[in-house]
């Protein structure tokens with residue numbers, strides 16, 4: 341297919357796929373389903389066609405449909421798979437780090453790819469750093485994303501409505517922890533649809549995903565707090581289970597769960613009373629929770645109920661994905677973006693002063709003068725650059741120094757030391773407008789401002805405790821943040837959460 345690059349590709353986030361690519365996968369899955377329907381015997385006769393392909397199916401968390409339909413898809417292709425269905429019974433329970441488990445499958449057993457589900461956000465992205473030319477397919481990374489589910493959801497919507505364009509789609513229930521609705525929302529940003537988000541208090545869609553959706557699509561979402569608000573006019577109602585396992589494991593967390601559960605129950609009466617559209621389809625990624633049903637059993641026999649048909653699309657969607665990433669459906673090879681080293685970039689400034697710095701307050705013969713630090717940040721800058729512990733040469737801070745530009749400013753004079761790019765970058769995160777004067781022989785030799793790089797590698801902390809980089813998870817993953825200049829924020833490469841520049845915590 342012209343221009344399409346799927347061979348060797350990872351399927352980690354719906355952010356990574358364009359509209360054209362999504363349509364192509366959905367189309368391939370639909371074709372497989374139609375072939376199967378027309379002639380199941382012929383379809384199954386291909387079961388021995390790709391013995392050269394082998395996949396690791398590594399489920400560190402429970403699953404029924406996603407794992408079994410992945411395995412069914414791989415089997416349908418006549419490929420081999422092996423793996424595990426939970427961390428129990430594997431060395432993960434002995435404390436094995438994720439990187440080692442992944443390397444076993446790729447470097448030691450030479451598998452062609454990994455289908456994985458893991459409780460940490462960004463785990464699949466991190467795993468993709470260890471698979472060489474193979475692919476990683478994210479089958480759920482904590483509460484973050486579940487892209488293969490989204491692809492089968494789109495297959496189902498298109499099957500029922502013949503199109504996705506122009507539909508009114510409501511996502512209902514636990515939109516905070518439900519990863520399926522996170523990926524679905526990101527995918528829907530590619531379509532001309534009306535999105536309605538209906539959640540009980542406390543379980544609303546994370547704000548950053550709403551913002552990303554609105555920025556990507558140029559459309560606004562509508563917020564609701566009950567099923568009744570939306571069920572009378574939407575074309576798709578996507579129900580979700582309250583994700584008990586994601587609530588904090590504390591008495592407060594359990595109380596929160598008790599408050600939230602069984603708030604969003606869709607039943608026959610509700611559909612009748614609200615005169616739902618004739619063409620409404622009700623979806624659910626399943627499982628529903630029999631102790632707090634999100635969709636009552638009396639809905640199952642109504643024509644609206646599409647959740648079983650939805651699950652039936654799972655093997656076809658996952659087979660389409662596997663055929664594409666393995667190159668069985670030929671497309672161009674995909675190149676994984678490797679975040680490499682970046683050369684530091686500087687904004688050189690004109691040198692106007694001819695002052696002798698050995699004679700002023702800072703008495704620098706050779707060294708650095710950091711100027712225009714916003715008043716009050718001088719002490720933070722000293723700590724950040726570990727100059728508060730610097731014993732070899734004089735460091736002279738100047739606080740509350742009069743400034744024509746800002747009224748007051750802080751200055752730091754450092755003798756016998758020129759700052760390294762990493763320190764300069766740290767300083768630029770803290771105070772982007774600080775100017776650096778390199779002093780040689782008592783005169784300014786160079787004057788510049790540091791430009792923030794495209795990526796910040798291991799320089800700032802990700803505050804999200806569920807992120808694979810968070811120290812409390814002991815995976816030893818250095819952070820990477822993308823510099824989103826236009827939004828004045830940095831975005832975690834792994835858990836995709838943005839941090840506004842002023843809230844960043846710089847690593848010491």
Ligand code: NCD
Pocket residue numbers: 405406480486489519520580581583625626627
């Ligand atoms: C979902 C999941 O695991 O995120 N299930 C699935 O994959 N079909 C939804 C859920 O567990 O509630």
